[in-house]
Amino acid sequence: MSSEGRAGPARVQFFVGKGGVGKTTLAAATAQAAAEAGHRTLLVSLDQAHSLADVIGIAAARDLVSVTDTLDVLELDTLTLLENRFRSLTAVLAAAGTHDHGAQLSALEPEELTGLPGVQDVLGLREVVRFATEGDYDAVVVDCPPTADCLRTLAAPAMALEYIERVWPQHRRIAALLGSDPRLVMLVTLIEQVVAAVGEIREMLANRAKTTVRLVTTPERVVLTETRRTVAVAALSGLRVDAILVNNLLPHFDSPAGHDDPGVAWLIRRRALQQRVLAELTASAGTTVILSVTRSVTEPVGWADLGGIARELYADDTDAVAVLGKNPPAVRVGLESGAGVDSVYTMRMYLPLVNPSTLTLGRVEDDLVVGAEGVRRRVRLASVLRRCVVAGAELDGSDLVVRFTPDPQVWPV
DSSP: OOOTTTOOEEEEEEEEESHHHHHHHHHHHHHHHHHTOOOOOOEEEOOOTOOOOHHTOOOOOOOOOEEEETTTEHHHOOOHHHHHHHHHHHHHHHHTTOOSSSOGGGGGGGGTTTTTTTTHHHHHHHHHHHHHHHSSSSSSEEEEEEEHHHHHHHHHHHHHHHHHHHHHHHHHHHHHTTSOHHHHHHHHHHHHHHHHHHHHHHHHHOOOTTEEEEEEEEEHHHHHHHHHHHHHHHHHHTTEEEEEEEHHHHHHHOOOOOOHHHHHHHHHHHHHHHHHHHHHHHHOOTOOEEEEEOOOOOSOOHHHHHHHHHHHHHHTTTOOTTTOOOOOOOEEEEEOOOOOGGGGEEEEEEETTOOGGOOEEEEEEEEEEEEEEEEEEEEOGGGGGGGGGEEEEETTTEEEEEEEETTTTTSSS
């Protein structure tokens, strides 16, 4: 595929859900819609269950498969990717000689690191960055692992960089490079390579104009609670959820006149319950777009079935891979009132569908620690807020609003 005529990185969409063919099906339908609209599209699976080929109706996609002139498919084997990358790493370390801390790292086998949490998933994200930036594609649609694992993976790059910077700041790493210990120089060099690679992933995920998450769910009361929690956690992690795709809606049923069929009556009641859940979700979703798909009589397999789903999802010529709805910044800072030491500043964090009872706030040096739904995030404060103290906080619609007032001891006169 040629990259001529396209500026900047590709659009990237991460499809997140509980797992199973529903999430994979809607990701595949979205990729097909994008490709048919003329976007050069890659559909890639990071889910090691690898049901993508089954949904599309092809034998396998462990290697890149060109399905049409504008659509490629790949089931990425992150386990093999981890083993291959580790072999190249140990070769570099072996050249650095021995060290004083026990066995040689180069003596390890790649299989011994396959259980290390998150490593292969981060390598998978690094491949997504490569596909999105090399210029071959306009859109990359990613079928992700199940929800909890996926959100941890998508949040990991920012958390890893923040941790490295706190434990071993960059200026100290640079100073170590000037020393005479070749082993320390090698360690810093490897860390800098990791920081650069993970930084590229964080940059892609933070690009709210190009990268979004689409959450696949079903219209059930218990699932609605989980959906709200997932949207809130994604927003807290700085991810842009632009659409919630509600799968398996029952179609409209008319009970035959004069008949009291218990089966039809059950379906009508069940659909009414689904519609109430859908209405509640729509009313509370803020700027997040809600799209829905009717349950199929048969399991959708192949491009014909996927095309029908795509037309139902993205009606009225909607661009399937565009960022849907409004795109508010994750964090906004502004002056609310006053001047000088009498000023009141606000920091607004976009947190749709969050449960207010789960919110917590803390301050650690120049960071604000925000907790919600059992997850915490350190948010680096804007420079003006670092000289302030927290005066209060409240929820305003989809925003967490934190107010700051100047600290007279450090505020410039």
